[in-house]
Amino acid sequence: MKPEDPSSPRAPAGGLGLRADFIMALRFFSRLPTGDSLHQTPDLGRIAMALPLASAAIGSGPALVLVGGVLVGLPSYFAAALAVGAMVIASGAMAEDALADAADGLFGGQTIERRLDIMKDSRHGTYGVAAMCLFLLLRVTALGAVAAINPLAAGAMWLAASIVARSGALWVAVALPPARADGASATAGRLPGRSFAVGAVFAVVLLFLLGGPATSLVGLGVALLLALAIIAGWTALCRRLVGGQTGDLIGALGALVEIAVLAGLVPFA
Secondary structure (H helix, E strand, O other): OOOOOOOOOEOOOOOOOHHHHHHHHHHHHOOOOOOOOOEOOOOHHHHHHHHHHHHHHHHHHHHHHHHHHHHOOOOHHHHHHHHHHHHHHHHOOHHHHHHHHHHHHHHHOOOHHHHHHHHHOOOOOHHHHHHHHHHHHHHHHHHHHHHOOOHHHHHHHHHHHHHHHHHHHOHHHHHOOEOOOOOHHHHHOOOOHHHHHHHHHHHHHHHHHHHOOOOOHHHHHHHHHHHHHHHHHHHHHHHHHOOOEOHHHHHHHHHHHHHHHHHHHHHHO
16 A cells, blocks of 8 residues: 655645545545545544545445446456456555565565565565456456356446455554654554454345345355465464565555455355
């Protein structure tokens, strides 16, 4: 995750409420237009509660590209590739960049300091490129396979997966302190457990509402179990390798959770 442009004007204290929190979440997690209101310093406690709605807004356009592409006659995998490209544009490639940085840092460095330095480097190495390519490939193949049978189900499942992924990834900001004092996650503050819980429950509700008609209760249960396992494992890995969390580690977890949820839903579509 990248913080807002430091040159952006900052709003004074105030601007509270769901609408302001929704705009803050959109600005933090996407490149979608949000109007010309003053930018506020990101606050993870506020972002977490509005993030499911923001994730739905971010993912709706790409999901419609997937569904619409298949309905107008495009091959399902071609439509899936276009849709994933639309998601990359809408999100500013945040998940892809974070996953690549995290893979390079965690697996390319031998000390905590070196791992953090590698993650901060804007260049991508072998681990990062491989992780990013696999992430894109897994999304396209999962969505294309389901869209060939039922494009509406594919779009709904993907939207549900992306909502759960972004909200679930914030758990590391609850469980772990910032690994560096000047990173994006440190700027946004420590995430209170209550705020995370509110957003997570809302995300799970949307998972059932969107993914339920497209799959089964078994598929939903498997998807949640896989997501929880990935979140727990990634949190433990971050604690062991860097002693905390960064924006890249949060973003990378979001990518992994999205794939985990899709892996649970797709076999039952």
